[in-house]
Amino acid sequence: MRSVQIKKAKFVFAAVATAAVTVTAALAQSSQPVIGLITKTDTNPFFVKMKEGAGAEAKKLGAKLLTGAGKSDGDNAGQVTAIENMVAAGAKTILITPSDSKAIVPAIAKARAAGVMVIALDSPTEPASAVDGLFATNNYQAGILIGQWAKKTMGSKKAVIATLDLFPGQPVGIARHNGFLEGFGMKGVTSKTTAQINAGVACAQDSFGDQAKGQTAMENCLQKNPDINLVYTINEPAAAGAYQALKAIGKEKDVLIVSVDGGCAGIRNVEAGVIGATSQQYPLKMASMGVTAGVNYAKTGKKVSGYTDTGVTLITNKPVSGVKSQDGKFGLANCWGK
Structure with a gap:
């Protein structure tokens, strides 16, 4: 009888330990930094490479990357929708190449008000202060x-x-x-x-x-x-x-x-x-720097500021x-x- 009780106790302990590991894994997964990348289009080779660079850096740093794009250069509505979807999905940093430097500002403002760090890549917003930072070629x-x-x-x-x-x-x-x-x-x-x-x-x-x-x-x-x-x-x-x-x-x-x-x-x-x-220009560098900044923000709460020249x-x-x-x-x- 005692042997049966010991076996039951071991089983219960193992089950509890397994549950603890599962919960820990779930917590680790939920704390994974979520970063969004929104490009002007998803067909221009410049932005294709930017997406590749962001994906590689996100994988390296253990971040989850969400991507979106306008249907064509100048599609502001598509980028606004992408911002809203990414904020809803839990993105804490959004990287964006604005198609319309002025029209996108209200959507960016809403995201920032929700605690999201927004970094412009390649193209500045008007005004430049509408985002936390800009990584771009001069x-x-x-x-x-x-x-x-x-x-x-x-x-x-x-x-x-x-x-x-x-x-x-x-x-x-x-x-x-x-x-x-x-x-x-x-x-x-x-x-x-x-x-x-x-x-x-x-x-x-x-x-x-x-x-x-x-x-x-x-x-x-x-x-x-x-x-x-x-x-x-x-x-x-x-x-x-x-x-x-x-x-x-x-x-x-x-x-x-x-x-x-x-x-x-x-x-x-x-x-x-x-x-x-x-x-x-070096879009891969822009994207990888943006992802790194996003992961750092998730870990430390420190945002980027101002313009970073990525070279030409x-x-x-x-x-x-x-x-x-x-x-x-x-x-x-x-x-x-x-």
């Missing part, structure tokens, strides 16, 4: 670099410029566009200029950062002025579209194309001579004096990452 400097390179490369040749921009009112698009113009030597343009300047530009068209729209925009510019010989593009998909439009009429070797992003496909186009130079490098296989650059080999080794 987009104005990215524009300056390709502008300076283009100026030196064009030499004494008169430039007839087309700009294939993002869409009206987008801070990143304005910064890159205006930075390019300042780098090229246009007067009256500074980093404090908040409106897009088109003085000295033969044709300015919106491409929405899309290859097909970029091709259409380039076709429109060539109809407006067939003498265009220098093209600034908001990103490398738009640059690829511009090249296709030029190639269709046999002018691809007569026009210099510069761009921004430094993605792997874009760098391959530098290697192929499609793009003369591009300013390389001019990539070209045709270097010019006075403008620091790296070649395509470096660009391919560091595309999207670093």
Whole structure:
């Protein structure tokens, strides 16, 4: 009889111990930091890589990553819904690349009021203080670099410029566009200029950062002025579209194309001579830094503050004096990452 009681006692103890382990595991799981990442789209390679970087860092640090995106660049409603869903799902940090820098602010304010830390990636909000912090390239400097390179490369040749921009009112698009113009030597343009300047530009068209729209925009510019010989593009998909439009009429070797992003496909186009130079950014770094900050906030309650520059490098296989650059080999080794 005593033997039976001892066996029962051991069974009860084991059951209690097992239950304790289960509860402990459940508590550990519930304390797992939840971090949200909202990109402008989930198809642009820039944001695909950002998502990969965030996922890898979240796995490394033991965080749970929620992701969302707008249906297209400029889809503010989709991003608002994503914020609301992530707050409801328990996210304590949300990383976002704002499609509409102003319209997204009320949704961000609600999330922050609920105790969520919000960090903008790549694109600032208006005002910048609407978020806790910003991890991004200095987009104005990215524009300056390709502008300076283009100026030196064009030499004494008169430039007839087309700009294939993002869409009206987008801070990143304005910064890159205006930075390019300042780098090229246009007067009256500074980093404090908040409106897009088109003085000295033969044709300015919106491409929405899309290859097909970029091709259409380039076709429109060539109809407006067939003498265009220098093209600034908001990103490398738009640059690829511009090249296709030029190639269709046999002018691809007569026009210099510069761009921004430094993605792997874009760098391959530098290697192929499609793009003369591009300013390389590091979205994987932006995302991984954001996830790290989110995990730290979950553990310590300490929020990030202000702007963190994640770097930019001019990539070209045709270097010019006075403008620091790296070649395509470096660009391919560091595309999207670093």
